[in-house]
Amino acid sequence: MAHTLTEPQWVLVDETLHALADFAHLPPSKRPAAICPVCREPVLLKLGTKRTHHYAHYSGATCATTNxxxxxxxxxxxxxxxxxxxxxxxxxxxxxxxxxxxxxxxxxxxxxxxxxxxxxxxxxxxxxxxxxxxxxxxxxxxxxxxxxxxxxxxxxxxxxxxxxxxxxxxxxxxxxxxxxxxxxxxxxxxxxxxxxxxxxxxxxxxxxxxxxxxxxxxxxxxxQAQEAIAQEKAQAELLAMQAQKAAAEEKAQAQEVAAEETVQAAQGKPNREEIRFVKLIDFYFPAGKKVREAYYILHHYHKHVVTQIVLTTARGEVIVHVRASQPKATIQNGLFIYLQQHVKRYLRQAQPITYDGSWGWQPWEDGQLLMATNTHRFPFRYVWDATQQRWVDA
Known part of the structure; x- marks a missing residue:
């Protein structure tokens, strides 16, 4: 039995609350008259074997349970x-x-x-x-x-x-x-x-x-107390100590940079593409199903330097390229505008009843698995393909 768990599954019969499963054993002609507990309008019981038990309002109803x-x-x-x-x-x-x-x-x-x-x-x-x-x-x-x-x-x-x-x-x-x-x-x-x-x-x-x-x-x-004593003894000694400390910090920083460059060189990826963030947007349809679209922000590296930032979908559709040299605010604003335009175009084409984009940008992790549903084939999965460096259909 396919699950549609976000459809109402409780009704009022003679002002008493009942689960729809209470009437599943009865033939349609023996099922009692039921009303919706939210809008208190008559409803049609749907107690088949292909979907989770639910009910439907008659034509013209505007009940909130359709949400x-x-x-x-x-x-x-x-x-x-x-x-x-x-x-x-x-x-x-x-x-x-x-x-x-x-x-x-x-x-x-x-x-x-x-x-x-x-x-x-x-x-x-x-x-x-x-x-x-x-x-x-x-x-x-x-x-x-x-x-x-x-x-x-x-x-x-x-x-x-x-x-x-x-x-x-x-x-x-x-x-x-x-x-x-x-x-x-x-x-x-x-x-x-x-x-x-x-x-x-x-x-x-x-x-x-x-x-x-x-x-x-x-x-x-x-x-701080020792520093005060040292200052009282000799300002020159303090300056020398500070110079020595600065030199040590500079040396440590240089060693850290060199170590990082060594690691990058060992990886053999001075020019690469990395997915940095993922965002999910759910599009809901009247039948109670939904499409989940995954969007990614990718960084393109050239000689270990980010040169381009790309907004794309999990299906490989590139939405926009942005130069990384631009101000951060300009990049963020541009990505937002193009994402908004892509969602609006999706809404015009797919015509869902609503969409939910409250799931914010999240850092991605290797091996992460995304579940999704659509109106033709569900459920299906996105899995992380390390070779292609992107989410693909499982």
Whole structure:
């Protein structure tokens, strides 16, 4: 079954929220009338075997769930909310505040008696509300495009409501091991009411860095004191010492340059082309599929000196050459303008419903693998070809 995970997968039947999978075993004539939980308009259930279960609005509908980000937000909060209705406690996984990849499991809330989705609290609606004896004691906010607004955070604090942020992710509700309440729920670091946490390894590193800084400060003060004494003894001696130090630094710098030239010569690439940065732009289509275009900034070297900067696509299409001798601002502005023109031309030709270019320029690494989809053949992959020095179709 092909996956279209950014399409809505939850409906209301008799004002009760249901996953589409609840009706997959029924023949079409026996399936109940369902409405969209966002726009509350009737929808047509799509429960075939070729694509992930989803639903479609009737002609003329303008529901926000046609946006993949809105559908991801809906699917995540509905899945988490329904899972928590049969649970009585929730453990969370708090990432290390240094974002090293470590995280800590700990209890968060327990003993709620009701779970509500989009529960009204004055002018606010938490995505998931955990209610005990009629009072909201906890809130879970699903983040897809933007975090919880400061006004909502202040309201939670005022009402003594514990809250967390969870990133919307298809892996929470799809795949071989979807999330269950007996597992810890990974939250967004630094957001919500739980205190921040640092792993022992990062804490030890921070303490070591602090000790090193203190030691360096003491050494600096001692050196300054010795310098003052030396100045009192003889200005001439100080000048000689400074001259000797400058000569040593100049010699070390010359040795470093010579070593670099030796390495470059050993590589045998005084004239070469290097990919320095990569940027991805996603183009979304009405069917829920997308095209991912990869753009690269290449440096052309002549005798180890950058002479040209080239903007190109992963498919080998050269967009523009820019002389490296121009001012940096001129180069950046030129690359931006030509990239913008190329994207606009792509939009006119492919006619997607939207595109996302928020993925900024990133340094590239050998062996990196890019995944992409298109409307004719998907999924496919880009792999790094060291011989051609570019991304190619796998």
């Amino acid at each position: 993949p980000e809105t559908a991801l937000h809906l699917n995540t909060k509905c899945y988490l909310g329904t899972q928590l209705r049969d649970a009585s406690a929730l453990r969370i996984a708090i990432p290390c505040q240094n974002r090293c990849g470590a995280w800590s499991r700990r209890p968060w809330l327990q003993d709620w008696d009701t779970v509500a989705i989009e529960y009204r609290m004055d002018s606010f609606r938490p995505d998931i509300a955990l209610i005990r004896q009629g009072k909201v004691v906890g809130a879970i906010e699903v983040v897809v495009t933007h975090p919880v607004h400061e006004d909502k955070q202040a309201y939670f604090a005022q009402e003594a409501v514990e809250w967390i942020e969870v990133a919307g992710n298809v892996r929470l509700y799809e795949g071989p091991i979807p999330w269950r309440p007996n597992a810890s729920l990974l939250i967004i670091e630094g957001r919500g009411s739980p205190p921040r946490w640092m792993c022992t390894r990062c804490q030890a590193a921070a303490e070591a860095a602090q000790r090193a800084a203190e030691k360096a400060q003491i050494a600096l003060l001692a050196a």
